[in-house]
Amino acid sequence: MHDQAIKRLTLETDLRNAIDHQEFMVYYQPIMDILNGDRLIGFEALVRWQHPTRGMVSPMDFVVIAEETGLVVALDSWVLHEACQQLVKWKTKFASSHKLKMSINLSAQDIRNPNLLKDIDRILAKTDLDGKSITLEITESMLIADINQTIDLLSQIKSRNIQASIDDFGTGYSSLNYIHRLPADYLKIDLSFVNQMQEASRNYQIVRTIIALGNQIGLAVVAEGIETSGQLQILRDLGCRFGQGYLFSKPLSVQECN
Ligand code: C2E
Ligand code: MG
Ligand code: MG
Numbered sequence: 001m002h003d004q005a006i007k008r009l010t011l012e013t014d015l016r017n018a019i020d021h022q023e024f025m026v027y028y029q030p031i032m033d034i035l036n037g038d039r040l041i042g043f044e045a046l047v048r049w050q051h052p053t054r055g056m057v058s059p060m061d062f063v064v065i066a067e068e069t070g071l072v073v074a075l076d077s078w079v080l081h082e083a084c085q086q087l088v089k090w091k092t093k094f095a096s097s098h099k100l101k102m103s104i105n106l107s108a109q110d111i112r113n114p115n116l117l118k119d120i121d122r123i124l125a126k127t128d129l130d131g132k133s134i135t136l137e138i139t140e141s142m143l144i145a146d147i148n149q150t151i152d153l154l155s156q157i158k159s160r161n162i163q164a165s166i167d168d169f170g171t172g173y174s175s176l177n178y179i180h181r182l183p184a185d186y187l188k189i190d191l192s193f194v195n196q197m198q199e200a201s202r203n204y205q206i207v208r209t210i211i212a213l214g215n216q217i218g219l220a221v222v223a224e225g226i227e228t229s230g231q232l233q234i235l236r237d238l239g240c241r242f243g244q245g246y247l248f249s250k251p252l253s254v255q256e257c258n
Helices: 002-018 059-069 072-093 108-112 116-127 140-145 147-158 191-195 202-217 229-237
Strands: 024-033 039-051 055-057 101-105 134-139 163-169 186-189 220-223
Touching (some): 002 039, 072 101, 072 108, 072 116, 108 140, 108 147, 116 147, 140 147
Parallel strands (some): 101 134, 163 186
8 A cells, every 4th residue: 555655646746747848748549430431530639648767658547646636637738739739730731631620538627627718719729720620528427527517618619619529428327318418519439338249248239229329319429449340340330420449540649640
């Protein structure tokens, strides 16, 4: 326990310095339209921490600490700026990429941050990017904390033509009563369902139900964590429009994307 406490404290201290020391990087994972010839429609921005002595640290290991310490607000603002800037570079460099979109993850802290919208407006203005080029991902579990506040925030996001995606869908406790009231655009099926999706299995039924729900209430469905062509085929047969996963590509550094 003592060792763990020390490890956590060191990580926390290191995290505080990491933005200033430019230790974060953004990786980009392609998102595909899987019903129309596997066309690239955009990327999800995923943060990476290149720690000076530990090497690459997974967001699974530090985003929670960033959330608990409040550092996640500065981190996500940095990721948003970086990802918007990168998208503009790609749009300028490749004529075929003018329609590409960028998805960026928000945390519960961001949603409660009274300066979030101002920050987004500032970053879009600074990078000269249209709101319609970005999608903000919020996890299903964040929605429930204060549903009216979330609906209000999503409406303000929508008025900027920014799209919203409900991430990790299926792992939270959404009430069907409010899901259809949310001004969101996409449902992202959590990869834990997609991973183990043999036909007629419980996960298959869950995925089928989420896709049917999305289609019914007008939210486009994105499946994450597609690793095999068998999974891709099942998702296509069920009418899932978008997908991302190692089958197409792992998250890539800018150099690897170019
Ligand atoms: P997420 O937003 O649900 O992102 C999907 C995760 O699944 C990513 O993990 C991605 O690398 C991984 N993934 C994609 N395709 C596959 C696949 O085919 N198989 C498997 N096994 N995994 C796949 P990653 O990059 O480690 O990120 C983990 C989580 O950390 C994210 O889950 C998100 O909740 C959080 N996160 C990442 N970047 C940010 C960020 O900039 N801000 C915030 N607030 N959270 C972030
Ligand atoms: Mg996400
Ligand atoms: Mg997810």
